[in-house]
Amino acid sequence: EVQLVESGGGLVQPGGSLRLSCATSGFSFSFHYMDWVRQAPGKGLEWIGRIRNKANNYVAEYGASVKGRFSVSRDESKNVLYLEMNGLKSEDTAVYYCTRELAADGVFDYWGQGTLVTVSA
């Protein structure tokens, strides 16, 4: 069974940093591109970024609103996806989901349950 389990969310002050983790199991982690998507309270979905697989040199790509502040990485030995968030702003307050891309085609076929990040003084 494919499982994605996020952790690391919580309350952080503006300007602070936080690292989210997504533990995966039940599939060949190294094969898939992995993405982060967030959802601010009462709002729609926003794509944050993704990291390609080893065959594609682990290239990371980001949405405009987080580029330069957030970093996506992966640990193949642990089957874990990470999201490093720096310079956090109040508008980064959201539920953060990790997702699996089915075939490097943007089809997010599995999602984690999400972890809430709240940026507030």
Next chain:
Amino acid sequence: SYVLTQPPSVSVAPGTTARIACGGQNIGDKSVHWYQQKPGQAPVLVISHDTDRPSGIPERFSGSNSGNTATLTVSRVEAGDEADYYCQVWDSSRDHWMFGGGTKLTVL
């Protein structure tokens, strides 16, 4: 940058057909994916690549895409279909995935 437009809400009676539009310039040239999200839950893929239905998704869900509009159609709507629905495409001008604003489907 590319803009995706969805109606904020669609309301239908049980047993009827709901059509949820996703508008974008020449969206027919893109591959569109659709997600269903119920309150307090993570999104679920319901249609990929315009028309493909993942295993486990009822045949009542179908998709189409042509010209400037992609459409998710839910036939014989049930109370359990009540949810937010999002379309998704690749924005080649910014090299990133993007979602429509979402449509709340209400079953009357």
